[in-house]
Amino acid sequence: MASLPSIAINGTLHRLEPDLRKLSPTSLPAEKGFSYQRSTAAPESFSETPQPLTIQEALSFIGEGSRVEPALYVPLLQQCIEYRSLSETECIHGHIIKTGLHEEVFLSTSLVNVYMKCGAVDHARNLFEKIPQRNIFTWTALITGYVHNGQAGNGMVVFVQLLESGVYPTYYTLGAVLSACSASYSIEFGEQVHGYIIKFGLESATSMGNSLCSLYSKCGSLGLSVKAFGRIPDKNVISWTTVITACGDNGDADLGLRLFVDMISEDTVPNEFTLTSAMSLCCSAHAFDLGKQVHSLCVKYGCDSSLPVRNSIMYLYLKRGELDEARRLFDSMETVSLITWNAMIAGHAELMDMAKHDATAHKSGIEALKMFRRLHQSGLKPDLFSFSSILRVCSGLVALEQGEQVHGQAIKSGFLADVVVSSALVNMYNKCGSIDKASKAFVEMNTRTLISWTSMISAYSQHGRTKEAIQLFEQMRLAGVRPNHVTFVGVLSACAHAGMVSEAQHYFNVMRNEYGIQPVMDHYACMVDMYVRLGCLESAFDFVKSMSFEPNEIIWSILIAGCRSHGNMEMAFYAAERLLELKPKATETYVLLLNMYVAAERWQDVSRVRKLMKDEKIAVVRDRSWVNIKDRVYFFRANDRSHFQSDRMYALLEDLLDRAKRLGYVPYKNADVSDDEKEEKAASGSTLHHSERLAIAFGLLNMPTGAPVRVVKNITMCRDCHSSAKFFSILTGREIIVRDSKRLHKFKDGRCSCGDFGALV
DNA sequence: CGCTCATAAT
Numbered sequence: 001m002a003s004l005p006s007i008a009i010n011g012t013l014h015r016l017e018p019d020l021r022k023l024s025p026t027s028l029p030a031e032k033g034f035s036y037q038r039s040t041a042a043p044e045s046f047s048e049t050p051q052p053l054t055i056q057e058a059l060s061f062i063g064e065g066s067r068v069e070p071a072l073y074v075p076l077l078q079q080c081i082e083y084r085s086l087s088e089t090e091c092i093h094g095h096i097i098k099t100g101l102h103e104e105v106f107l108s109t110s111l112v113n114v115y116m117k118c119g120a121v122d123h124a125r126n127l128f129e130k131i132p133q134r135n136i137f138t139w140t141a142l143i144t145g146y147v148h149n150g151q152a153g154n155g156m157v158v159f160v161q162l163l164e165s166g167v168y169p170t171y172y173t174l175g176a177v178l179s180a181c182s183a184s185y186s187i188e189f190g191e192q193v194h195g196y197i198i199k200f201g202l203e204s205a206t207s208m209g210n211s212l213c214s215l216y217s218k219c220g221s222l223g224l225s226v227k228a229f230g231r232i233p234d235k236n237v238i239s240w241t242t243v244i245t246a247c248g249d250n251g252d253a254d255l256g257l258r259l260f261v262d263m264i265s266e267d268t269v270p271n272e273f274t275l276t277s278a279m280s281l282c283c284s285a286h287a288f289d290l291g292k293q294v295h296s297l298c299v300k301y302g303c304d305s306s307l308p309v310r311n312s313i314m315y316l317y318l319k320r321g322e323l324d325e326a327r328r329l330f331d332s333m334e335t336v337s338l339i340t341w342n343a344m345i346a347g348h349a350e351l352m353d354m355a356k357h358d359a360t361a362h363k364s365g366i367e368a369l370k371m372f373r374r375l376h377q378s379g380l381k382p383d384l385f386s387f388s389s390i391l392r393v394c395s396g397l398v399a400l401e402q403g404e405q406v407h408g409q410a411i412k413s414g415f416l417a418d419v420v421v422s423s424a425l426v427n428m429y430n431k432c433g434s435i436d437k438a439s440k441a442f443v444e445m446n447t448r449t450l451i452s453w454t455s456m457i458s459a460y461s462q463h464g465r466t467k468e469a470i471q472l473f474e475q476m477r478l479a480g481v482r483p484n485h486v487t488f489v490g491v492l493s494a495c496a497h498a499g500m501v502s503e504a505q506h507y508f509n510v511m512r513n514e515y516g517i518q519p520v521m522d523h524y525a526c527m528v529d530m531y532v533r534l535g536c537l538e539s540a541f542d543f544v545k546s547m548s549f550e551p552n553e554i555i556w557s558i559l560i561a562g563c564r565s566h567g568n569m570e571m572a573f574y575a576a577e578r579l580l581e582l583k584p585k586a587t588e589t590y591v592l593l594l595n596m597y598v599a600a601e602r603w604q605d606v607s608r609v610r611k612l613m614k615d616e617k618i619a620v621v622r623d624r625s626w627v628n629i630k631d632r633v634y635f636f637r638a639n640d641r642s643h644f645q646s647d648r649m650y651a652l653l654e655d656l657l658d659r660a661k662r663l664g665y666v667p668y669k670n671a672d673v674s675d676d677e678k679e680e681k682a683a684s685g686s687t688l689h690h691s692e693r694l695a696i697a698f699g700l701l702n703m704p705t706g707a708p709v710r711v712v713k714n715i716t717m718c719r720d721c722h723s724s725a726k727f728f729s730i731l732t733g734r735e736i737i738v739r740d741s742k743r744l745h746k747f748k749d750g751r752c753s754c755g756d757f758g759a760l761v
Numbered sequence: 762c763g764c765t766c767a768t769a770a771t
Contacts, residue, residue, distance in 0.1 A: 175762080178762090179762090182762095206762090207762055208762090209762090210762040210763075211762050212762095213762080213763095214762055214763075236762095237763085238762055238763050239762085239763085240763090241762090241763040241764080242762060242763050243763095244763090245763060245764070246763095271763090271764095272764070273763050273764045273765095274763080274764085275764085276764040276765050277763080277764060277765085279764095279765080280764080280765060280766090306764090307765080308764050308765040309764085309765075310765085311764095311765040311766070312764085312765045312766090313765095314765095315765075315766070337765085337766095338766085339765055339766050340765085340766085341766085342765095342766040342767080342768090343765075343766045344766090345766085346766055346767070346768070347766085349768085383766095384767090384768075385766060385767055385768055386766090386768090387768085388767085388768035388769065389766085389767085389768055390768095391768085391769085392768070392769080418768090419769080420767090420768050420769055421768080423768090423769040423770080424768065425769090426769080426770095427769060427770070430770095449769085450770085451769050451770050452769075452770085453770090454769095454770045454771085455769065455770035455771095456770085457770085458770055458771060459770090461771085462771090484770095485771095486770055486771060487770085487771095489770090489771045490770080493771075522771065525771095526771095743771095
């Protein structure tokens with residue numbers, strides 16, 4: 001046993017194949033040392049095993065003069081493939097020529113194959129040209145080799161040459177060509193190959209059908225993919241898995257799940273690939289009940305310990321919001337992959353966004369940050385998905401410091417070169433109120449997509465930098481990037497922001513006439529907002545009448561807020577009646593209406609709105625804000641006195657409000673949707689501190705002198721807090737940034753970046 | 762021939 005001969009390549013011991021051992025069963029010199037070795041010293045245990053043989057030594061044993069069995073080269077060539085060793089392949093090639101066996105087509109074909117596997121495309125091609133008796137195997141090896149080396153196009157060219165030379169392709173040839181089509185997304189060529197497959201009578205072969213199904217899916221044609229699947233007479237589990245995955249890749253989760261159910265009804269036994277795909281479809285279709293059943297199937301078929309399956313189960317838990325279950329599964333996994341971490345981070349990021357701006361959102365975001373840190377510690381390297389997800393989390397949390405750290409890591413890792421990651425970075429700086437850093441990150445991007453341009457234009461617009469927004473839009477057009485309807489929301493809101501009526505009208509027409517984009521509610525909302533802010537209430541109402549559809553909640557809310565701002569309460573009440581007829585859905589809308597009726601002391605209307613809220617089952621959202629200071633987060637409720645610094649905060653606010661009044665600040669009366677009617681009446685006379693004002697006070701007291709204060713609020717800022725924050729920015733000489741559920745407010749020198757734009761409640 | 766995360770803009 002111990003005397004069995006062996007070959008060393010790269011310091012690893014390999015037992016020889018039986019054929020070679022037959023040649024010289026006993027005389028192989030175990031005592032011979034290494035004459036050929038590239039890698040580091042062999043492990044110590046090697047000294048106790050028989051000394052291995054190099055390729056060159058093996059070749060010298062084969063000998064050059066005597067008659068040699070071609071099959072003797074096979075194990076040697078296999079070793080070359082395993083170690084991608086070009087020099088050893090060349091050795092063997094030379095030996096084959098010396099023994100005259102290069103006339104054996106099967107050996108030459110093997111060499112073409114091995115050269116290709118070693119990445120020596122030119123060697124392979126030169127050899128191929130020198131083989132006069134080349135057969136279909138040789139051709140196929142060349143095509144497969146090109147595909148393997150990322151030269152799918154050459155593979156397709158060779159296939160055409162093959163057909164021209166009159167050789168009949170086999171099942172393997174056609175399979176290789178289909179891979180070439182897949183790799184280069186050539187649907188037209190693929191369809192022609194499909195024709196040949198039919199011509200050569202191979203269409204009924206299951207694996208051909210599977211390949212076609214996969215090809216059409218990769219080329220983005222789900223219809224053709226499903227059709228190809230339908231034409232497979234004997235569908236196996238791979239056929240089903242291919243078509244189900246195709247549905248997922250092409251965004252038709254429902255169809256994929258229907259096919260999965262069909263598969264199970266036909267008693268085809270799914271495997272871990274099928275179940276993972278099905279689970280993923282349940283996640284994207286939010287088909288949670290079915291997801292539970294798929295989970296049972298995983299257990300039933302013993303697939304629940306596979307890592308991909310576990311990843312998808314964990315993601316399903318996260319999607320359902322079952323954090324504890326997800327966490328339990330995560331903790332129980334002895335091995336995890338980068339995908340596990342990414343699923344955990346992306347899952348929490350999504351929960352954060354879904355919960356909008358409340359405390360749950362905050363918790364999910366913090367959890368995602370922790371996971372990202374642990375990913376680092378685990379020794380795995382974050383990829384572009386990790387980076388884009390975590391930047392999204394930083395945006396959601398308004399966590400500028402963490403965002404900047406991630407920025408540094410993204411630079412080091414090289415993933416900042418990815419357009420999605422760099423776009424996420426721009427967005428992060430924007431959401432944190434750092435427009436200059438956002439702009440810098442945008443300038444430094446090496447490629448820009450429609451989305452990068454659009455997000456930067458919108459960022460300028462949000463920060464009240466109209467000129468820059470419009471300039472950037474024109475630059476984008478010059479760069480040949482076609483804007484979409486979202487881009488125009490940014491442009492129009494920028495114009496509206498600055499009250500540039502003629503520009504707004506110009507771009508509104510450009511959108512329709514030059515780009516053929518039909519305006520949607522958001523575009524009308526920008527225009528209506530603009531007219532309203534300029535006090536042109538008539539124009540606003542006329543514009544609304546010119547729309548081809550009925551005004552929605554948003555449009556009416558803008559009109560109401562505008563009418564209130566300009567003291568036209570008659571029109572405001574009229575618009576409110578129209579709005580109430582729509583039975584609005586958004587909590588914000590009710591806050592607006594309640595505030596208006598409370599301010600007007602129209603208590604019967606207040607009751608009416610409250611009743612409608614109950615009837616429509618509108619969730620009461622409690623007013624919450626938070627502020628991030630040195631890795632700690634401080635939460636505030638309206639009129640919160642539970643805080644350890646409450647006394648100082650209230651004293652500061654009293655002082656600031658007092659001085660603000662002398663500068664012209666006039667308090668607004670506010671309703672609070674979380675309180676009930678009685679408290680509302682009682683409170684309307686006294687000073688109310690909404691949560692954001694308390695958070696601002698806390699930030700002013702605890703942030704370093706002169707540093708900006710960043711507050712996040714779960715619902716929209718009210719007029720009173722908005723107005724007072726402007727005065728606070730003058731009185732303290734500091735930037736105050738409040739990100740509410742609707743937009744960003746950056747208060748500086750008595751002005752807000754939002755320009756009092758939009759329906760402030 | 763088939764698998765898990767899939768990210769950015771109002």
